[in-house]
Amino acid sequence: MTTIGSTATTVPSGIDGENIVAPTPTPAPKNRRRRRQGRLTPYALLVPSLVILAVIVGWPLIQLFIMSFQEYGRAQVFGAPAPFVGFDNYAEILADQKFWNVLIRSLLFCLVAVTLTMGFGTLIALLMTHLSKFFRLLVSVGLLLAWAMPALTATIVWGWMFDTGHGVVNYAFTHWLGLDYAGHSWLIDPLSFFLVLTIIVVWGAVPFVALTVYAGLTQVPDEVIEAAQLDGANGFKRFTLIVFPYLRSIFLVVFILQVIWDLRVFTQVFALQGIGGIREHTSTLGVYIYQTSLANGEYGTGGAVAVITVIILMAISFYYVRQTIKEEV
Amino acid sequence: MSATTATPARAISRKRVVSAPKRVLSTVLSTAAVGIFILSVFPVYWMVQTSFQPTSDIIASRVQFWPENFTLRNYNTVLFDTTRSEFLPALGNSLMVTIIVVIAALIFAFMASLAVTRFRFKSRRGFILAILIVQMIPGEAMIVATYRLLDGWSLLNTIAGLSIVYIATVLPFTIWTLRGFVDGVPVDLEEAGMIDGLSRAGAFWKITFPLLAPGLVATGVFAFIQAWNEFLLALVVNSRPEMMTLPVWLRTFQIANGTTNWGGIMAGSTLMAIPVIIFFLIVQGRMSSGLVSGAVKG
Numbered sequence: 276m277t278t279i280g281s282t283a284t285t286v287p288s289g290i291d292g293e294n295i296v297a298p299t300p301t302p303a304p305k306n307r308r309r310r311r312q313g314r315l316t317p318y319a320l321l322v323p324s325l326v327i328l329a330v331i332v333g334w335p336l337i338q339l340f341i342m343s344f345q346e347y348g349r350a351q352v353f354g355a356p357a358p359f360v361g362f363d364n365y366a367e368i369l370a371d372q373k374f375w376n377v378l379i380r381s382l383l384f385c386l387v388a389v390t391l392t393m394g395f396g397t398l399i400a401l402l403m404t405h406l407s408k409f410f411r412l413l414v415s416v417g418l419l420l421a422w423a424m425p426a427l428t429a430t431i432v433w434g435w436m437f438d439t440g441h442g443v444v445n446y447a448f449t450h451w452l453g454l455d456y457a458g459h460s461w462l463i464d465p466l467s468f469f470l471v472l473t474i475i476v477v478w479g480a481v482p483f484v485a486l487t488v489y490a491g492l493t494q495v496p497d498e499v500i501e502a503a504q505l506d507g508a509n510g511f512k513r514f515t516l517i518v519f520p521y522l523r524s525i526f527l528v529v530f531i532l533q534v535i536w537d538l539r540v541f542t543q544v545f546a547l548q549g550i551g552g553i554r555e556h557t558s559t560l561g562v563y564i565y566q567t568s569l570a571n572g573e574y575g576t577g578g579a580v581a582v583i584t585v586i587i588l589m590a591i592s593f594y595y596v597r598q599t600i601k602e603e604v
Numbered sequence: 605m606s607a608t609t610a611t612p613a614r615a616i617s618r619k620r621v622v623s624a625p626k627r628v629l630s631t632v633l634s635t636a637a638v639g640i641f642i643l644s645v646f647p648v649y650w651m652v653q654t655s656f657q658p659t660s661d662i663i664a665s666r667v668q669f670w671p672e673n674f675t676l677r678n679y680n681t682v683l684f685d686t687t688r689s690e691f692l693p694a695l696g697n698s699l700m701v702t703i704i705v706v707i708a709a710l711i712f713a714f715m716a717s718l719a720v721t722r723f724r725f726k727s728r729r730g731f732i733l734a735i736l737i738v739q740m741i742p743g744e745a746m747i748v749a750t751y752r753l754l755d756g757w758s759l760l761n762t763i764a765g766l767s768i769v770y771i772a773t774v775l776p777f778t779i780w781t782l783r784g785f786v787d788g789v790p791v792d793l794e795e796a797g798m799i800d801g802l803s804r805a806g807a808f809w810k811i812t813f814p815l816l817a818p819g820l821v822a823t824g825v826f827a828f829i830q831a832w833n834e835f836l837l838a839l840v841v842n843s844r845p846e847m848m849t850l851p852v853w854l855r856t857f858q859i860a861n862g863t864t865n866w867g868g869i870m871a872g873s874t875l876m877a878i879p880v881i882i883f884f885l886i887v888q889g890r891m892s893s894g895l896v897s898g899a900v901k902g
Contacts, residue, residue: 410638
């Protein structure tokens with residue numbers, strides 16, 4: 276068997292009809308891949324993953340797309356033919372005020388939750404770099420515990436803490452702060468529902484951001500920061516001018532992931548609605564799709580909402596995907 | 605308390621004697637740290653401590669911050685009162701699904717990440733792009749199509765059906781992460797093994813695979829947590845009571861008991877959360893550091 280070591284730059288050029296490709300020189304230490312004689316080996320290695328992804332993700336995705344152009348209700352589930360109706364489902368949704376409410380609600384929630392999560396996460400990460408070993412460990416353990424809580428249990432526990440009759444929050448507000456919160460319902464009012472939801476989601480997401488950014492911060496070379504310090508840069512300038520550029524790629528990954536997760540949040544909203552709260556006034560995109568499709572049996576309309584959601588997510592992550600592909604492949 | 609800094613390099617440049625403002629700052633930061641710790645841990649603590657209280661105390665007008673009349677009755681109800689909860693069968697289902705998903709996802713992801721890192725082939729870039737994009741697709745959006753797919757194969761309310769879908773859900777991320785770890789194993793080691801008479805496959809299996817242990821643990825735990833926690837799909841696809849997984853059981857139990865049995869609900873929540881918390885503490889920051897090195901290395 277002969278191995279032809281690929282030297283310095285094997286730039287893949289114009290591959291796969293993906294036009295977003297700008298050939299960049301591969302950095303030197305990465306040239307581990309090599310052309311081999313057994314050309315089929317990589318494909319054989321990919322077969323299991325490809326088959327599963329194609330069948331379980333690819334096929335339903337195509338189905339979903341088709342369904343969104345069909346009249347697909349309960350009758351069709353039981354075998355009636357599904358007539359194509361063109362863009363009727365889409366037109367119906369886009370004319371429906373309910374959909375716009377849900378969309379705007381989801382986007383607003385996403386904006387607030389992502390801002391808070393990124394803000395708190397970054398602040399905690401910066402704080403951790405200034406703590407003594409003991410306190411840093413304390414913060415890490417706390418963050419890990421919060422991170423480890425399953426979303427569903429977290430929601431139920433927070434729901435219990437905000438419980439109308441016997442929740443600890445109402446108790447503390449009433450007995451410690453002297454406010455009249457006895458018997459106060461947090462989930463009936465939509466705004467207050469979203470306050471609780473935001474707390475739950477941000478509480479669960481901050482650890483990921485904080486620990487990831489902290490791990491990134493530890494990789495910023497000390498000499499660079501010291502040099503900046505000597506040059507008289509204050510803390511804020513050091514962060515924006517030196518640290519942030521170093522961590523740009525990390526911030527980008529974390530930010531995009533947060534946007535995606537918060538925009539498609541399902542479990543927390545759904546479970547919190549089960550504890551209290553009015554569904555029509557609190558549903559986000561994920562729950563709306565579930566409601567339209569499975570509860571109301573309007574699969575065609577639900578499919579159209581789903582396709583719109585996927586398109587929004589794709590648009591948001593387009594920049595990230597392009598960056599990654601440029602840098603990585 | 606000394607104002608210790610994160611890195612020895614910076615600590616050296618500072619004197620041992622700490623000035624007053626420095627000390628104040630250090631106290632403020634430490635207080636903030638304690639505050640963050642309490643905010644992070646309190647819900648977890650509250651879940652556990654409620655689960656050890658008798659119902660009469662839970663609904664008393666005075667809230668107890670520590671179980672004064674410690675009881676295991678709630679756990680007894682959840683675990684063994686079969687008329688009110690199907691916890692043990694749900695636990696069995698969850699365990700089976702999770703084990704299948706972790707093993708299958710690791711094997712498939714290992715193979716795929718080898719293909720992507722060790723070989724240069726035509727549709728490599730397309731595959732990586734596909735992996736990235738698949739991660740963006742929300743499961744909620746596909747739920748109906750997935751349901752119909754499983755229905756068509758008579759895989760609704762089966763362990764196999766749920767497992768296959770979960771494997772597909774975790775694969776993109778596991779491949780993505782493992783790829784970074786495989787990249788970190790020098791190819792020279794494999795070549796040395798091959799010179800010593802190993803086949804290509806043998807070199808992968810006997811040399812690369814063991815060296816990947818940290819990566820395998822990290823990605824395995826990720827797959828574990830996903831499969832253990834997933835809620836929506838299990839709710840729709842395995843809706844029959846005897847096929848429920850833990851999250852679906854927990855929610856059913858919570859809805860059924862409403863506000864009457866918070867102790868039981870908290871006991872169930874604790875039982876469901878404990879394995880995840882333990883696994884998480886085992887791998888600690890490894891997952892995030894893996895992500896960081898992936899992001900930095902590119």
